[in-house]
Each structure stands twice: as structure tokens, then as C-alpha cells.
Amino acid sequence: MNQTVFSPYAPVRLRNEVWWTFAIQSAQNGLVAPNGQIARNLPDIIMRELIAPMMAAAQRNANDDGNDAYMGQLYAKLLQQRHWVPMVGQYHLSGKQIFDLDDNIVSMLRNTDVADCTLNEWHPPYDAFFVRFGKQEDMNLQFDDGHEYLDGAFVAVTPWTPEGPERRLKIGLTTVKDDGSGVMMPGYFIDFTPGEQRLSPHAAVDAFIARKFADLDSDEDKSESNKALIEIRKGELKEGADLLRKATELVVNCLFYIESMGANKELSPGRDVPVELLVKWQQSPQLRRYKVAQKIGSEGYAMVRMMGDEVQPGIGSTGGNRADVSTHWRRGHWRRQAHGPQKSLMKRVWIRPVMVNPSKPHEELPGHVYAVGGDGKNVH
Structure with missing residues (x-):
């Protein structure tokens, strides 16, 4: 390959x-x-x-x-x-x-x-x-x-x-x-x-x-x-x-x-980096990882900023767990929120989507369905 x-x-x-x-x-x-x-x-x-x-x-x-x-x-x-x-x-x-x-x-x-x-x-x-x-x-x-x-x-x-x-x-x-x-x-x-x-x-x-x-x-x-x-x-x-x-x-x-x-996530080995290089990276002290990163790059792989590990797949729901409600996504959205001195600045806050009634069989749903925590809280 x-x-x-x-x-x-x-x-x-x-x-x-x-x-x-x-x-x-x-x-x-x-x-x-x-x-x-x-x-x-x-x-x-x-x-x-x-x-x-x-x-x-x-x-x-x-x-x-x-x-x-x-x-x-x-x-x-x-x-x-x-x-x-x-x-x-x-x-x-x-x-x-x-x-x-x-x-x-x-x-x-x-x-x-x-x-x-x-x-x-x-x-x-x-x-x-x-x-x-x-x-x-x-x-x-x-x-x-x-x-x-x-x-x-x-x-x-x-x-x-x-x-x-x-x-x-x-x-x-x-x-x-x-x-x-x-x-x-x-x-x-x-x-x-x-x-x-x-x-x-x-x-x-x-x-x-x-x-x-x-x-x-x-x-x-x-x-x-x-x-x-x-x-x-x-x-x-x-x-x-x-x-x-x-x-x-x-x-x-x-x-x-x-x-x-935020875009300041530290660089880490990409998902296609061989196991031996990944282990070497994980076992290296923080100050010496740059040499491993150079090795990864010289062998044709990428150092990337992995995003999303703060959210783990799990089971959760909102709106009850009624048997007559089929499993479906309740869509998320973005909300503009004032912050800073005298609320003079604006930021975008993610209201996450949630899975409604995840315990109900959902073989009819296309593809893979990931149920997420149902507390509806923001990323922030």
C-alpha cells in the first residue's frame, strides 16, 4: 500500500x-x-x-x-x-x-x-x-x-x-x-x-x-x-x-x-504515524519531543493539532425516555454570547447536539450514531 x-x-x-x-x-x-x-x-x-x-x-x-x-x-x-x-x-x-x-x-x-x-x-x-x-x-x-x-x-x-x-x-x-x-x-x-x-x-x-x-x-x-x-x-x-x-x-x-x-492545541503525531514512532513520542520528555517530531516529518508523516478529545462518546438523552419516541438527534446550534469588560465583546458558544432516547433500537438510522452527554452544556 x-x-x-x-x-x-x-x-x-x-x-x-x-x-x-x-x-x-x-x-x-x-x-x-x-x-x-x-x-x-x-x-x-x-x-x-x-x-x-x-x-x-x-x-x-x-x-x-x-x-x-x-x-x-x-x-x-x-x-x-x-x-x-x-x-x-x-x-x-x-x-x-x-x-x-x-x-x-x-x-x-x-x-x-x-x-x-x-x-x-x-x-x-x-x-x-x-x-x-x-x-x-x-x-x-x-x-x-x-x-x-x-x-x-x-x-x-x-x-x-x-x-x-x-x-x-x-x-x-x-x-x-x-x-x-x-x-x-x-x-x-x-x-x-x-x-x-x-x-x-x-x-x-x-x-x-x-x-x-x-x-x-x-x-x-x-x-x-x-x-x-x-x-x-x-x-x-x-x-x-x-x-x-x-x-x-x-x-x-x-x-x-x-x-x-482555541487554536493553541499542542502538535502531536497524526493518526497514520507508525506505532513505534508514536510510542517513542509518548515516552520522550517534553523538551526532547522536537527530535521525534523531526523524525516523523522526515519519514513522510504529519504532526497535527488533534481536536475533540474533550468529548467522549457515551449514552445520554434529553426530553425523557419515552418508548414511543424514536431515537434521533436534537440538533445543536451556535449562540453569540457577550463577554469581557461591560459585555463589550462577543464570542460564539456551541450548544451541542444530543441524542434523544438513545436506548431505543435505532437500526433504521443510517451510518454510525454516536450518543453524547445530555446535559446540554457549552464547550466553555
Whole structure:
């Protein structure tokens, strides 16, 4: 088994890809700044030195049958690298931060409403980072003869204007195949303007899609080949609209959770680190663990910030335990709460979801159900 391809962390899976290496080199050469701003000529460099050679290689290897359709779809996917290269470069410059969310926490966050929440007051822990939440069986798209499933997201913020406080929020979705191996091409990329960040997550996605459609319709290149490319790109947006809404809802919940818990969690070995290295880490004194961390990195594994170990799966319920009430989630939500001097500051408090009547048989519920404590208390 290829350890890299099957890593639970997209930054590990993708690090040997040509476009990923190109992104790191762009950052190291000063074409991408730590805050995500890029050199003016970077888009042209990406087109000339990355996308064009990849297209030329694909054309040499392509079969004659169905060549035009295949090449059009491939070109549309390669164009995503114009967005992913700066984002990955910024991720590298921000310290290659990975937040790994416990599976129980992810299950709870998927049962937390964000319909009334907006992102304009969210505070990022780093300018760019990666969030791993694992393979989501119901968030998928057709991929060749199988599917590709959402499993994580890169998140980055960049200045909206050089002098102003407003920001652009970027999200790059990562996916895995049926067997858990990574999809190595860049996935869906979403960016939200300051105005879109003031909308609910679903409304923000719809506004993003409408903006992209308008941009495509305003393209001045009216050649037949470009018209065909535009239709392919529109088709991808339409096909992925529902996935983007679901994915954004989950990502937003993850971002709020990380913010509420604080981002200063100590680094620890990732979930794919071999047992012998994990034991060595656990047995090493705190001041000597950095050497073990270097060893873990040199062998191709990741040091991550594990989130969610404060919540353990257990049995609990609210609202009684009546036999005529089927087992179901009572959805959680986020509440804004004043705090600080004269209550002048605001923070987001997570009201956890709870399992109602967990003792009742629930074989009819899809997937795994994790029952959690029913006291309804906040994280704080």
C-alpha cells in the first residue's frame, strides 16, 4: 500500500504532485506572500509553466476517440490550479498547519445548525491551514466508475484590499476515492467576498455560484473552443452545487468549533504515524519531543493539532425516555454570547447536539450514531 496516497491528510497525499511542488516553489521564490497576496505575473506563470506543459503532455498521450471532450474537461480541471497554487503556497508559508477533528466531533458538528451564522466575524487561527474531517459518505460526486468523497478542506484568508481590514475567504475541498486513496487533482475551490461572508452558508454558496456564472458569461473570448470550455465549467458548478452547500455547512461548523476551542492545541503525531514512532513520542520528555517530531516529518508523516478529545462518546438523552419516541438527534446550534469588560465583546458558544432516547433500537438510522452527554452544556 502506498502510504502517501492513502494518508488521511491531503497535504501529505499531494506533496509529490507536480502542481503542489510548483506551489511551494512559487512561495519560496516570493511569488506568494504569507498573507496570500501574489505577484502580478503569477497567473501568467502558472498558465505558461504549469498548465500548458500538462496539457501538452496529456495531448500526446490522449486517444483519438473522444479526445476533444476529454481534453476540454481536463483543461477545465487544470485551470483550478490558478486558485490552488497561491492557496497551497500560503499554506506552506503559514507553517503547514493541520487540524484533525475527532470522528465523534465531526458527527456532532454534522448535527449542528449554522443556518443563522455568518463568517464575517469568524477569526482564523492562521492565515492558511488544513482541516481533516474524514471521508463523508453522503458528500460525493461520480468519479470514473466510482465516487470521490469529501474528506477535508484547505482554508485561507487574504486581504480584500491592500489597505482595508476586509478579507477574502478561500476554501479548497479535498476528496478521496472509494478505497480511501486520494484524488490528486485540485478539487472544488470556493471563495467568498466580504459581502458573501455576511450571508448564511447556503446563501453564500449560491451567491458564489451566481458570481462565477456572471464571470463566465462576461468572457470576451467568443471562440467556439472557449464557449465549449465555459459550458463545461458551468456544468461542473451545476453538478457540484449541492455538494458545495453541504461541504460549506460542514466546513463552517469546523471553523467555528476550532475558534471556540482555541487554536493553541499542542502538535502531536497524526493518526497514520507508525506505532513505534508514536510510542517513542509518548515516552520522550517534553523538551526532547522536537527530535521525534523531526523524525516523523522526515519519514513522510504529519504532526497535527488533534481536536475533540474533550468529548467522549457515551449514552445520554434529553426530553425523557419515552418508548414511543424514536431515537434521533436534537440538533445543536451556535449562540453569540457577550463577554469581557461591560459585555463589550462577543464570542460564539456551541450548544451541542444530543441524542434523544438513545436506548431505543435505532437500526433504521443510517451510518454510525454516536450518543453524547445530555446535559446540554457549552464547550466553555
